[in-house]
Amino acid sequence: xxxxxxxxxxxxxxxxxxxxxxxxxxxxxxxxxxxxxxxxxxxxxxxxxxxxxxxxxxxxxxxxxxxxxxxxxxxxxxxxxxxxxxxxxxxxxxxxxxxxxxxxxxxxxxxxxxxxxxxxxxxxxxxxxxxxxxxxxxxxxxxxxxxxxxxxxxxxxxxxxxxxxxxxxxxxxxxxxxxxxxxxxxxxxxxxxxxxxxxxxxxxxxxxxxxxxxxxxxxxxxxxxxxxxxxxxxxxxxxxxxxxxxxxxxxxxxxxxxxxxxxxxxxxxx
Amino acid sequence: xxxxxxxxxxxxxxxxxxxxxxxxxxxxxxxxxxxxxxxxxxxxxxxxxxxxxxxxxxxxxxxxxxxxxxxxxxxxxxxxxxxxxxxxxxxxxxxxxxxxxxxxxxxxxxxxxxxxxxxxxxxxxxxxxxxxxxxxxxxxxxxxxxxxxxxxxxxxxxxxxxx
Numbered sequence: 001x002x003x004x005x006x007x008x009x010x011x012x013x014x015x016x017x018x019x020x021x022x023x024x025x026x027x028x029x030x031x032x033x034x035x036x037x038x039x040x041x042x043x044x045x046x047x048x049x050x051x052x053x054x055x056x057x058x059x060x061x062x063x064x065x066x067x068x069x070x071x072x073x074x075x076x077x078x079x080x081x082x083x084x085x086x087x088x089x090x091x092x093x094x095x096x097x098x099x100x101x102x103x104x105x106x107x108x109x110x111x112x113x114x115x116x117x118x119x120x121x122x123x124x125x126x127x128x129x130x131x132x133x134x135x136x137x138x139x140x141x142x143x144x145x146x147x148x149x150x151x152x153x154x155x156x157x158x159x160x161x162x163x164x165x166x167x168x169x170x171x172x173x174x175x176x177x178x179x180x181x182x183x184x185x186x187x188x189x190x191x192x193x194x195x196x197x198x199x200x201x202x203x204x205x206x207x208x209x210x211x212x213x214x215x216x217x218x219x220x221x222x223x224x225x226x227x228x229x230x231x232x233x234x235x236x237x238x239x240x241x242x243x244x245x246x247x248x249x250x251x252x253x254x255x256x257x258x259x260x261x262x263x264x265x266x267x268x269x270x
Numbered sequence: 271x272x273x274x275x276x277x278x279x280x281x282x283x284x285x286x287x288x289x290x291x292x293x294x295x296x297x298x299x300x301x302x303x304x305x306x307x308x309x310x311x312x313x314x315x316x317x318x319x320x321x322x323x324x325x326x327x328x329x330x331x332x333x334x335x336x337x338x339x340x341x342x343x344x345x346x347x348x349x350x351x352x353x354x355x356x357x358x359x360x361x362x363x364x365x366x367x368x369x370x371x372x373x374x375x376x377x378x379x380x381x382x383x384x385x386x387x388x389x390x391x392x393x394x395x396x397x398x399x400x401x402x403x404x405x406x407x408x409x410x411x412x413x414x415x416x417x418x419x420x421x422x423x424x425x426x427x428x429x430x431x432x433x
Contacts, residue, residue, distance in 0.1 A: 050407035050417070057409040064324025068353065144354035148323055151356055151433060158387075159408070 008094040015080050020201035021139070022073055023101065026091065027198070027243060029069030030102035032149075033092060035123050036062025037254055038110055047113055054159060058120065061152040066092070068145045093262035097251045101196075104242040105188040107251045114167050114174065115181035121160035122185065125220050126192045127153045129213045136207045161224055168228025175229065182230060190237030193217070196244055278307045281314055284342045291330045292412050293430075295373040298331060302361025305352060313346025314339065319357045321433070322413040358382050359414075359433050371396050376418065376429040386432065388416050393429045395420035403427075 016022045039059035046052025070088035077086045106123060110116045131153055134146035167174040193214040195203075203209065218232070225232050241247065261268055285307070286299045298304055298318070306317040316335055320328045332349050339347050359378040367377035376393035380386045388408050394401050400422035407417040415428040 050409070053407060053411075053417075054409040057413050060324035060326075060413060061322065062324075064320075064322060068323055140354070144352070144356075148320075148353040148356045152323060155408075 008090060008096075008099060011081060012077055012084055012086055012090070013099065015077050015084075016073075019076075019080075020198035021205060022076060023196075023198035024202045024206060025069050025073040025076075025142070026099075027101040027196070029066045029073065029091070030100045031106055031123070031127075032062045032069065033066035034100070034102040034106040034251070034254065035120070036060070036066060037258060038106065038108075039116075039120065041110055042116065051113075055116070055120075058156050058159070061149075061156065065145070065149045065152070068148065072141050072145065089262065093259045097247050097255055098245040100247065100251060100255075101243050101245060102251075103188070103191050104239055104248055105185065105191065107242070107248060107254060108185065108188060109250060111181060111184070112177055113163075114177035115184065117160050117163035117167070118178065118181045118185055120156060121164050121224075122189050124153050124156035124160055125224075126213070126217060128157050129216050129220075130192075130208065133207050133209070133213065137205060138207070139205050142206065164224055164230075165228045168225075168230050178228070178230065182233065186233045186235070187237050187239045191240045191242060194240055194243075199243075278309055278314075280342070281307045281309075281316070281339065281344065284338050284344070285316070285335065288331070288334050288338050290327060291334070292327045293370070293373075293375065293414075295369045295375075296362075296366050298335070300363045300366030300369065302359075302363070302366075303331070303357060313348065314344055315348045315350060317350045317352055319352050319355075321357050324413055357433075359430065362430075370430060374427060375415070376427060378430050378432045380432050382432050384432075388429075388431055391429070391432075393418060395423060395425065396427055397425045398423040 016026065036059045039055050039062060042052065043056040043059065044052065046055055067088055070091040074086045074088055074091060078084055103123075105119065108119065110119075128150075131146045131150040135143050135150065137143045137146065164178065167178045169175070193210045195210050199206070199208065199210070221232050282299070282304075285304050286297050288298050290296045290298060290301055301321065303318050303321060304316065305319050306315075308315040308317075318328075318331065318335075328351075335349060336347055339345075360381050362378065370377040374396050376396050379391055379393050389405060391405075392401060392403050395403050398420060400420055402421040403418050404421060405416065406419050406426065410417040410428050414430055414433065416431050417426060418429045419426045
């Protein structure tokens with residue numbers, strides 16, 4: 001390959017660092033990419049064929065949404081410095097763990113089916129509220145991505161809600177598994193609602209007010225958990241860090257697998 | 271390079287020959303993903319919108335549009351992508367729906383605004399026309415389809431979901 005590998009570090013990282021809106025785009029894109037990657041790990045391993053197809057489709061939706069955010073971010077980085085050759089691939093494949101801004105919740109391991117579907121439920125119920133606000137953003141490119149993605153999140157939410165209810169209200173074993181998943185995931189569910197500095201700085205453009213979303217989200221949880229026979233935990237969901245690049249060790253393993261090819265063979269394509 | 275100026279109608283005619291690689295019986299015009307055709311002094315500008323964010327067919331469709339137009343002698347082509355308004359199956363042509371059904375894929379049964387879920391949908395079997403069908407999986411072979419089975423002739427079939 002004669003093509004030079006474009007490093008994320010240096011000028012590109014600096015442009016992102018100086019622009020809260022770009023950081024917000026990466027935050028939204030990284031959430032989608034990492035959740036999508038986790039869902040894609042089920043491809044070929046689903047409990048039954050229909051659910052294998054379902055979660056693989058959901059993975060694709062997430063990765064598609066990530067592409068939209070990364071394409072917009074890379075276009076805007078180039079608008080600031082036309083000499084930079086930055087594409088969606090630079091942002092997905094050439095950033096390191098500390099540059100990723102996804103929620104810790106997104107990178108946690110899949111565990112069993114209960115843990116997987118409960119995570120998709122937590123993330124899609126958050127995103128359902130998040131994108132409904134983002135549609136009203138004054139940034140029309142961002143609003144267009146939100147409009148497109150919201151139609152897909154609606155499916156993810158319905159699918160994962162049904163699984164939470166089915167497992168919680170199922171057998172003793174399935175209810176047990178779901179409770180264990182809840183114990184593991186719960187501490188990570190608060191981060192989505194704690195504003196990072198770039199979210200505060202971009203909020204007049206993005207139209208996202210996290211405090212309001214949190215109230216609606218708790219209400220959604222009350223209703224679904226009641227039907228699933230689950231208690232909404234009262235303890236603090238205290239784990240944070242992902243939004244500002246402080247990740248669990250799990251993210252490194254995801255990136256090692258996802259980025260290996262582009263780093264070993266820069267510019268490789270199918 | 272000299273720009274070749276063609277009336278937009280001629281471009282639309284060429285686009286009507288470009289088929290969706292996943293559902294080859296439908297053209298991209300039938301699907302409703304071509305949003306606009308303009309002619310500028312630099313050449314043709316074709317605006318398309320993806321069905322689903324993740325649709326892998328979009329990259330192929332871009333290449334196919336360029337190739338089809340090049341064959342028709344229209345070489346300076348820019349393809350723009352827009353996301354808003356978001357694509358909906360409501361834009362699928364009636365002609366397209368007929369072609370889908372003849373191909374063995376049940377076309378969307380409702381308008382999106384009716385808010386009918388896949389579970390409440392019973393698309394007639396494209397093979398034997400029976401109305402007695404059941405949902406096997408809300409997700410199918412591609413993002414845009416769900417899997418159904420006919421209770422009469424027992425044939426499984428794809429249903430193009432309202433989206």
